[in-house]
Amino acid sequence: MLQATGMIVEYNPFHNGHAYHVQQARQLTQADVVVAVMSGNFVQRGAPAVLDKWQRTAQALVNGVDLVVELPTTQAVQPADRFASAGIQMLSALGCQAVVFGTEDAQLDYQQIGVQLAQLPEHHQDFKDYRQTYATQLNQFYQQQLGLSLDYPNQLLGLSYAQANAELSRPMTLVPVQRQGAQYHDTQLTKGLIGSATAIRQALQQVPPQWHQVQQVVPKVTFQTLQQGPLVNWARLFPFLKYRILQADLGDLQAIYQMNEGLEYRMKQQIQAAVTFEAFLKALKTKRYTYSRLQRLCLYTVLNLKTTAIQAQQPYLHVLGFTPAGQHYLHQIKQQVPWPLITKIDRKLGQESGLMGTDVRTDLVYQNLTGENQVYGRYPLRPVKEI
Structure with missing residues (x-):
């Protein structure tokens, strides 16, 4: 029987740090198969992925991942705790024995901390101090309850993985890996082979793009695809x-997921004068909301993601790609997987009321930006040898 270890990823884009993560996942767990639950065409902080999900799947398969399964948009574009919980549940459904994740502090006993967090009352779900962001209040809660001070985003994400894992009926083994090189929020590419995805995206947005710097920190297949x-x-x-906000009435906007506290009025007030997305975000910003929270709200708005659609989402496993080992593993577990296992999207799955209706609709928005087919007629990818 093949043994699998899992990861929750975005690969936006796949870089050398990710390749190190994959190598460590296999080495530390001695797994036969490395499974990646990966965000689709839209990512956690509320943005379109720089490359589409099929391109990023191809990069992962060439660089050591055996099976890539899509984290649906309704779960991928969420705050860290909900993003983590969805990913952990998917890895558990896929039969993974371990979860490997990067962190700035690999010395923490995440397994034990997860048990402690799972036993705490959920007061942190209903913070009421409007002078502080949710993330700030959550950090304070962890510090008060566990004596933990979280200075980096992957620490917070690691604790979210730990708590979600502890709440499973059969928790997986947590394997933290110390982050190497650049930190998550680093915005500049410096000398070295590992740079942050944030810095890579910023280098790509410069005019002209800083191709020489990017080439140093990504595998060959990623560089070619970029x-x-x-x-x-x-x-x-x-x-x-902009069109969506201008043409929608307030009732339409109020139905959008996470549209509360009069944010629809603020959007209407600020959108006409905004020339760029950055200017619009700055105009929306208050002490209560982080830029990430507002950026997610903007994405929900442009994708017309309503609260009802989020609440109605049913679980499924959409396979984006596999190696021969990954395909063998799928055959091994397919009778035990508790959720629908999907390798091809048909019209029934993709219709508005279908199991994948929301993801098909959001993927068609992304497809409109690139002209590249994202939905119908797509089958799981297999690794192609690097040129």
Whole structure:
């Protein structure tokens, strides 16, 4: 029987740090198969992925991942705790024995901390101090309850993985890996082979793109794909957001997921004068909301993601790609997987009321930006040898 270890990823884009993560996952767990639950065409902080999910799947398969399964948009574009919980549940459904994740502090006993967090009352779900962001209040809660001070985003994400894992009926083994090189929020590419995905995206957005710097920190297949494009960012999506806000009435906007506390009025007030997405975000910003929270809200708005759609989402496993070992593993577990296992999207799955209706609709928005087919007629990818 093949043994699998899992990871929750975005690969936006796949870089050398990710390759190190994959190598460590296999080495530390001695797994036969490395499974990646990967965000689709839209990512956690509320943005379109720089490359589409099929391009990023191909990069992962060439660089050591055996099976890539899509994290649906309704779960991928969420705050860290909900993003983590969805990913952990998917890895558990896929039969993984371990979860490997990067962190700035690999010395923490995440397994034990997860048990402690799972036993705490959920007061942190209903913070009421409007002078502080949710993330700030959550950090304070962890510090008060566990004596933990979280200074880096992957620490917070690691604790979210730990708590979600502890709440499973059969928790997986947690394997933290110390982050190497650049930190998550680093915006500049410096000398070295590992740079942050944030810095890579910023280098790509410069005019002209800083190709020489990018080439040093990504595998060959990623570099080739980035040069071929098309590359997507909020600048390309912003005209659609502006149209959406201008044409929608307040009732339509109020139905959008996470649209509360009068944010629909603020959007209406600020959108006409905004020339760029960055200017619009700055105009929306208050002490209560982080830029990530507002950026997610903007994405929900342009994708017309309503609260009802989020609440109605049923679980499924959409396979984006596999190696021979990954395909063998799927055959091994397919009778035990508790959720629908999907390798091809048909019209029934993709219709508005279908199991994948929301993801098909959001993927068609992304497809409109690139001209590349994202949905129908797509089958799981297999690794192609690097040129």
